[in-house]
Amino acid sequence: MDRSVQKNGLVNLFAALVIFVAAFVVAGYSGSLAARTAAIFLGLSILVTFVSWFQMRLEESERLEKLEVDELSRSRGESGLFESKDAELFPARRGREQFERFFVPAFVILLVLLEAAGAWWLWKSFASHNYGIPADRAMPALALFAIFSLVLFLLGRFSATVARLNKHPLLRPSASFLLLGAYICFVTALGLAGIKAEFFKADLYIARGLTVLLGLMSLEMLIALLLEMYRPRVKGKIVRPLYDSRLVGVLGQPETLFTTAAQTLDYQFGFKVSETWFFQVLKNNLLVLLVIQFTVLLLSTCVVFVDVGEQGVLERFGVRHTLLSPGAHFKFPWPMDKVYRFPTEQIQSFNVGFTNDPAFANVNTIVWTVPHDRPQNFLVANSQKTETVTNDDSRQKAPPISLLAVGIPVQFQIRDVLKWVYNNEGASDLLQDIADRAVTRYLAGVDMEYVLSHGRLEAADILRDQIQSAADAQDLGVRIIFVGLQDIHPPTAVAPDYEKVVSTAQTKQSRILAAQATAIRTNALAVAGSVSLLREAQSDRQRLEVNSAAQAALFTNQIPAFEASPDFYINRSYFEMFSRATAHTRKYVVLTTNTQDVIIFDLQDKLGETFENLIVSPKK
Numbered sequence: 001m002d003r004s005v006q007k008n009g010l011v012n013l014f015a016a017l018v019i020f021v022a023a024f025v026v027a028g029y030s031g032s033l034a035a036r037t038a039a040i041f042l043g044l045s046i047l048v049t050f051v052s053w054f055q056m057r058l059e060e061s062e063r064l065e066k067l068e069v070d071e072l073s074r075s076r077g078e079s080g081l082f083e084s085k086d087a088e089l090f091p092a093r094r095g096r097e098q099f100e101r102f103f104v105p106a107f108v109i110l111l112v113l114l115e116a117a118g119a120w121w122l123w124k125s126f127a128s129h130n131y132g133i134p135a136d137r138a139m140p141a142l143a144l145f146a147i148f149s150l151v152l153f154l155l156g157r158f159s160a161t162v163a164r165l166n167k168h169p170l171l172r173p174s175a176s177f178l179l180l181g182a183y184i185c186f187v188t189a190l191g192l193a194g195i196k197a198e199f200f201k202a203d204l205y206i207a208r209g210l211t212v213l214l215g216l217m218s219l220e221m222l223i224a225l226l227l228e229m230y231r232p233r234v235k236g237k238i239v240r241p242l243y244d245s246r247l248v249g250v251l252g253q254p255e256t257l258f259t260t261a262a263q264t265l266d267y268q269f270g271f272k273v274s275e276t277w278f279f280q281v282l283k284n285n286l287l288v289l290l291v292i293q294f295t296v297l298l299l300s301t302c303v304v305f306v307d308v309g310e311q312g313v314l315e316r317f318g319v320r321h322t323l324l325s326p327g328a329h330f331k332f333p334w335p336m337d338k339v340y341r342f343p344t345e346q347i348q349s350f351n352v353g354f355t356n357d358p359a360f361a362n363v364n365t366i367v368w369t370v371p372h373d374r375p376q377n378f379l380v381a382n383s384q385k386t387e388t389v390t391n392d393d394s395r396q397k398a399p400p401i402s403l404l405a406v407g408i409p410v411q412f413q414i415r416d417v418l419k420w421v422y423n424n425e426g427a428s429d430l431l432q433d434i435a436d437r438a439v440t441r442y443l444a445g446v447d448m449e450y451v452l453s454h455g456r457l458e459a460a461d462i463l464r465d466q467i468q469s470a471a472d473a474q475d476l477g478v479r480i481i482f483v484g485l486q487d488i489h490p491p492t493a494v495a496p497d498y499e500k501v502v503s504t505a506q507t508k509q510s511r512i513l514a515a516q517a518t519a520i521r522t523n524a525l526a527v528a529g530s531v532s533l534l535r536e537a538q539s540d541r542q543r544l545e546v547n548s549a550a551q552a553a554l555f556t557n558q559i560p561a562f563e564a565s566p567d568f569y570i571n572r573s574y575f576e577m578f579s580r581a582t583a584h585t586r587k588y589v590v591l592t593t594n595t596q597d598v599i600i601f602d603l604q605d606k607l608g609e610t611f612e613n614l615i616v617s618p619k620k
Contacts, residue, residue, distance in 0.1 A: 005168050006060055008159055009053035012174045015155050016046045016181070019148050023185070030141035031133055033126065033207035034191040038145070038184045040118045040214065044111065045177035048243055051107055052174045055241070058096040059170065065092040108225050108242050115218035122211045126204065133195050133203060142192035145185045152182035156252065173244040179252030184210060213251075220247045301334040309345035311417045314338075320422060340421065344414045347481060350428070352435045353406035404448060407487025410435050410467065412478045419477025427476055434474065438466040456485045 020042040027035035156178030163171040187206055194202025221243075228242055305328050306312040312324035314331060315338045324339065331337040412431065414420050420427050442463055443451070451459050464483040471478050562569045 013049045034188040037210040049174040061092040119215040145189040149185035176249045176252035298333040349411045352408040411482040416477030434470045
């Protein structure tokens with residue numbers, strides 16, 4: 001093996017190491033997920049490049065050892081002695097064989113584990129990572145990764161060409177990994193450019209794609225390791241290094257696909273398909289075809305459609321050019337002209353104080369005592385005077401504030417799209433910050449009981465006016481349509497204690513009202529009783545007076561009648577009294593003959609025996 005090839009491998013190792021360290025620092029500086037994933041790929045390329053370079057050194061040592069032995073054999077003429085003691089005379093060859101037999105499979109196993117662990121760790125970190133990358137850090141990272149891509153591409157392309165022309169298979173793995181690293185750095189730079197173009201999740205999507213690629217590389221290495229155990233060994237045949245990934249080779253050198261495809265077609269059809277004019281034209285003019293396709297793609301960006309209810313802002317070279325109404329429009333191709341669409345007639349909304357919980361998306365009725373929608377607690381004034389009892393039984397006044405969980409949807413409409421786009425950076429975030437500030441300020445100065453009860457509609461109107469005024473002061477170009485206090489309640493954690501306080505207050509009020517009702521009823525009954533007694537007394541007095549006057553007048557009128565006929569008066573009075581007394585009494589009249597008229601009265605309920613004998617049964 002030429003020393004120049006070995007030096008080429010050493011240069012590749014040094015370049016991979018330097019670029020890995022630089023990429024790792026840039027990834028930490030920018031916070032880019034794609035940059036972090038690219039750094040892992042570059043770290044793996046260091047390992048592969050080092051093992052490739054070390055194996056090249058072993059083969060070089062073996063080649064020099066063989067030359068020395070051949071020279072000694074020619075000079076001393078004792079070739080038979082050297083042929084019988086290969087194990088002792090060729091330690092370099094024995095070391096190379098031991099390296100390929102034991103170290104290379106162990107290294108491939110380590111590489112599989114590192115790739116699988118890296119893919120798993122990266123995928124788990126996506127869930128908790130913040131996708132926001134500052135724009136002032138995205139541009140330097142983009143420039144550096146573009147430089148990394150260029151350097152790796154030049155070194156990788158040169159190494160791949162040397163390996164192909166000079167037939168050095170040990171240089172091919174490092175060349176493939178360097179080329180793949182160049183493409184990964186280029187894709188990472190594109191993701192950072194997407195951040196600059198306000199496509200904030202481009203970095204995340206690229207990082208996920210690279211993580212999937214890392215997992216596929218681990219799986220491909222594992223399958224290659226398993227198949228290696230059953231591969232037939234042919235003495236003298238050049239073996240492809242086990243750590244030379246075919247997937248990395250195809251991605252790093254996509255032109256090898258034509259060779260593989262040509263060999264496959266030749267084998268399947270039984271003749272040289274690769275020598276036909278169509279295949280040759282396709283192979284020789286692939287770049288032209290790609291350029292044509294890219295040109296057609298650019299021309300397709302010259303027509304833009306703005307939907308109904310939207311307005312488009314056309315920027316030419318990053319500078320505002322014109323405002324587009326709904327319909328079809330022509331423009332210069334991308335990236336000269338860019339169109340940003342905004343729904344100017346659509347009512348948009350955002351939430352203040354809570355984040356939607358997908359678990360409660362289809363629930364119609366939600367009780368505030370059940371945790372939901374991850375609310376935010378705000379400070380609110382409390383006019384009620386409360387006291388707390390400390391450990392030493394002393395009472396302290398609680399501060400006149402409370403916590404309140406709010407769920408306030410805010411609906412708005414873009415009124416002036418140019419103000420919305422150009423007067424402020426991140427207008428939607430600014431509007432939400434304005435709403436948060438307005439809600440915080442308002443709740444800090446209003447009574448909690450007022451907001452929770454009859455003042456909710458008035459509070460919503462006040463908040464809408466305050467948010468509108470603040471948005472107008474920032475010249476956002478929006479109109480606040482609706483602010484709703486539909487989910488406002490004390491924090492869920494204090495629900496049991498809050499219900500106890502409310503229940504105690506309601507019980508207190510109920511007892512006060514019951515006592516007031518009892519007092520009203522008792523007082524009314526007392527007044528009615530006194531009036532009734534007074535009226536009865538007056539009636540009794542009047543009756544007694546009238547009766548007394550009547551009796552006095554009667555006695556005065558009876559005296560002349562008594563004086564005129566005392567016996568008649570007495571008997572008449574007696575019979576009148578008797579008739580009144582016996583008005584409801586059963587009477588028997590017994591008549592007799594041949595006797596004198598003697599009247600006998602027996603005032604008993606039962607007839608006497610004398611009267612029973614006088615009764616004559618009626619004739620039948």
